[in-house]
Amino acid sequence: MNTLPKQALVVWVFAVVIGGVFAQFSGAQAPAAPQTAAQAFRNVVVLKDLPSEQLVPTMQYFEAALGVGCNHCHLLARDLDDKREKAVARQMILMVAEINKNSFGGRHEVTCYTCHRGSAKPVGIPPADAFRPQEPGAGREAEGLLDKYLLSLGGMDALQKISSRVVKATATDFAGRKVAMEYFSKSPDKGTIIAHAPNGDIVQAYTGNTGWLRIAAGQPRDLRGDELAAARIGDQLLFAARLKPSLTDLRTGPAEKVGDRETNVVLGTLYNRVPLKLYFDKTSGTLHRIVYYVETAVGPLPAQMDFSDYRDADGVKLAYRWTISRPQAQGLQTLQIDQLQQNVPVEDSRFARPGAPMASR
Ligand code: HEC
Ligand code: HEC
Structure with missing residues (x-):
């Protein structure tokens, strides 16, 4: 097994290699053919129908939206349910899907970032939605x-x-x-x-x-x-x-x-x-x-x-x-x-x- 510092460095170089999308995950479980997350991973419940290749980017999205590292929700094995935050995150995923389904025609209008804005403890700030492109026509x-x-x-x-x-x-x-x-x-x-x-x-x-x-x-x-x-x-x-x-x-x-x-x-x-x-x-x-x-x-x-x-x-x-x-x-x-x-x-x-x-x- 790698010692932690070594692993951290590999992770970092890895992120350089791909210009910065992938981190912290060795990729050993990542599948070749299109698969669902439930097929490719051991314990994916609410995101089970997600294309498996989107699972790790989704995790990185959580990191970015909450301003935390993987360890905020995971101890060592990612498939174990051993942290309260992971359970909360599952509820939050369902809540966000529910809000978007009921109020926004299923589009990703409300995201984790809308409330969290880089913090694990959100405060009531209105959504800024910095990602949406402007109107077409040019x-x-x-x-x-x-x-x-x-x-x-x-x-x-x-x-x-x-x-x-x-x-x-x-x-x-x-x-x-x-x-x-x-x-x-x-x-x-x-x-x-x-x-x-x-x-x-x-x-x-x-x-x-x-x-x-x-x-x-x-x-x-x-x-x-x-x-x-x-x-x-x-x-x-x-x-x-x-x-x-x-x-x-x-x-x-x-x-x-x-x-x-x-x-x-x-x-x-x-x-x-x-x-x-x-x-x-x-x-x-x-x-x-x-x-x-x-x-x-x-x-x-x-x-x-x-x-x-x-x-x-x-x-x-x-x-x-x-x-x-x-x-x-x-x-x-x-x-x-x-x-x-x-x-x-x-x-x-x-x-x-x-x-x-x-x-x-
Ligand atoms: C905000 C909490 C949160 C953060 C931060 C987070 N995860 Fe997760 N992770 C989850 C939840 C919740 C699940 C289970 C999703 C489900 O059941 O649909 C999960 C599942 C996983 C799985 C699938 C494990 C399996 O075999 O079933 C992997 C792999 C994983 N996370 C990796 C990561 C990595 C790598 C990071 C950091 C980049 C990370 N996670 C950050 C909440 C989090
Ligand atoms: C509608 C607003 C809102 C959205 C959207 C939202 N959250 Fe939350 N989240 C909250 C609130 C409020 C809390 C409770 C904060 C507290 O306990 O102080 C919270 C708490 C959490 C916690 C526990 C944090 C801790 O350290 O105790 C996690 C983990 C979390 N949210 C993950 C997510 C994820 C992942 C998403 C996107 C799938 C998400 N949240 C989307 C409002 C939101």
Whole structure:
């Protein structure tokens, strides 16, 4: 068994690997095929019909909404009913479902966050509903902002001339711990991320709509939908190159200030499933922030990536520094690129699932 500190570090690196959606859970029970939570886990009662891949993101949503860690509701084994808070949480899940069913046509209007707002003991604050996008109707303006962004990177032609990208980077967590990372991208739609963690490499790769993850010498498993989306969003080269065809339901939101920068906001849905918010610098048009939302049983869980230190390489621009933030505790990580190579050969074996031929689904 891992000692606790070791486990904590792996967990953290793991979160870096996937750009910040997954934490605290080894994934050993996560299934390959679509399954319900009741089939995939031992003691899931009220969330039994939830797609199993949404269970862990739902737990992370609880953390974020209540401002607590997993241990607030769980002792060591997650399947035991040994804490009062877990029992309360079950009642709360039912209560929230009931409120939404009776008053909001079953939509996730009231969530845990509506009352809790980051605290285990809520106070009576009216719902702010920060996650809801604004009214539609600005599709053309939004497309103009996407075009301006692609131009700011050097233009689509220049982007398409980059057939591969190999990056060495250093990830640093909220406590200043550092881990060496490697990124491989190959056009049109393959990516691999390796974290050189102290307990062994953590490798995550995707090809189009499928992907896998392996921790040290463990068995590879399929990426969950939210992990796959995070991997594809975090791939700067391929994300930019396929941004326009991957986005639907495009519209602008109200302009916002990010730090000291004025930004234009574009809202859309990525890969027909991930709601996304893009913040473009008003003057230069570059991308400053992405916020995307992972579906959980109780509402959307946000993850945020900030980009800075844009530099030129082979006719395209690339952000050398990213900051990844999530609402959970310890959710902040930064990534600094140390070394970049483009248009170098990258073997397809980099992306293939170990031990089995790449399945095409
Ligand atoms: C606010 C309380 C709360 C927090 C915080 C919480 N959980 Fe849970 N967890 C629950 C409840 C309630 C269930 C059972 C749900 C049900 O019966 O439908 C559960 C079930 C689970 C299960 C299924 C166990 C099984 O085999 O039946 C796992 C795994 C799990 N939680 C992991 C986590 C992780 C990891 C975290 C931290 C990221 C976490 N939980 C945070 C309340 C919580
Ligand atoms: C309508 C408002 C409301 C919503 C929505 C809500 N809660 Fe609560 N929750 C409360 C109140 C009020 C308390 C009691 C606080 C107290 O005892 O001081 C509470 C208490 C709790 C506690 C016990 C906290 C402790 O440390 O004693 C847990 C756990 C909890 N809620 C989880 C959730 C989860 C998970 C959700 C979403 C599924 C949720 N709540 C949604 C109002 C709400």
